[in-house]
Structure formats: structure tokens, C-alpha cells
Amino acid sequence: MAMGLKRQENAEHNDVGRREEVVMPLTMAAAGEPNMIKKIVGREETRRFLEKLGFVPGGTVSVISKNCGSLIVNVKDSRVAIGSDMANRIMIERRRKEDREDENIEGYQGR
Numbered sequence: 029m030a031m032g033l034k035r036q037e038n039a040e041h042n043d044v045g046r047r048e049e050v051v052m053p054l055t056m057a058a059a060g061e062p063n064m065i066k067k068i069v070g071r072e073e074t075r076r077f078l079e080k081l082g083f084v085p086g087g088t089v090s091v092i093s094k095n096c097g098s099l100i101v102n103v104k105d106s107r108v109a110i111g112s113d114m115a116n117r118i119m120i121e122r123r124r125k126e127d128r129e130d131e132n133i134e135g136y137q138g139r
Contacts, residue, residue: 049066049121050121050122051066051067051119051120051121052119052120052121052122053115053116053117053118053119053120054089054091054099054101054115054116054118054119054120055094055099055112055115055116057089057090057091057120057122058091059090059091059092059093059094060090060091060092061090061091061122061123062088062089062090062123063088063089063090063091063120063121063122063123064086064087064088064120064121064122064123065083065084065085065086065087065088065089065118065119065120066085066119066120066121067085067119068083068084068085068117068118068119069117069119070117074114074117075117078114078117078118081103081108081110082103082104082106082108083103083118087103087104088103088123089101089102089103089118089120090102090103092107097111097112098110098111098112099111099112099115101115
């Protein structure tokens with residue numbers, strides 16, 4: 029078990045210790061985890077359609093649930109249902125825990 033974890037950690041870091049990007053389609057994302065949209069692939073009309081729904085590079089998307097080839101995702105404070113064919117065109121990078129913690133600290137209002 030520990031051996032597999034170590035391999036995964038090494039896969040995300042290069043020989044200098046910097047983190048490498050791991051880009052994957054949205055269909056591979058785990059439910060409940062925030063992800064950064066890296067790019068949208070496909071024809072121009074498909075990219076425009078997804079952009080109108082809120083899927084833009086640099087934005088955040090989280091999978092809420094997966095069911096029978098469809099995904100319900102949270103993007104721009106809205107829930108959107110998309111098919112796996114469209115979800116495969118949305119390339120994401122899993123948000124690092126450190127990045128999420130930095131956002132929480134910056135947004136802390138101290139109540």
C-alpha cells in the first residue's frame with residue numbers, strides 16, 4: 029500500500045522536486061474534489077457551447093455525481109448535467125490541497 033502511494037507522489041513531481049501538471053478529462057475526476065479547467069478540446073462550436081455553460085479555462089469544476097454516462101457538476105455556482113461525450117472534451121487538473129488552503133486563508137474574514 030505505501031509503495032503504491034510513493035509511486036503516485038513521484039509521478040506528480042519531476043527530478044527537481046517541482047510538481048508536474050497531470051491533465052485528464054473531467055470524466056476521470058473524483059466526486060466532490062475541486063478541479064481546475066485547463067482547456068476545452070473539440071470543434072469551435074463545441075468549445076463555445078461549453079463556455080456558455082461556464083466551462084472556461086482557469087475556472088473550477090467539481091463533479092457532484094456520475095450516473096449512466098452522465099455527470100452532474102458544479103461550475104460557476106451552478107449545477108449542470110452533461111453527457112460523458114462532452115465531459116471528455118473538458119481537460120482538468122486536480123487542484124492541489126495547498127492551493128485550496130491558500131484560498132481559504134486569503135478569504136478568511138475572522139468572525
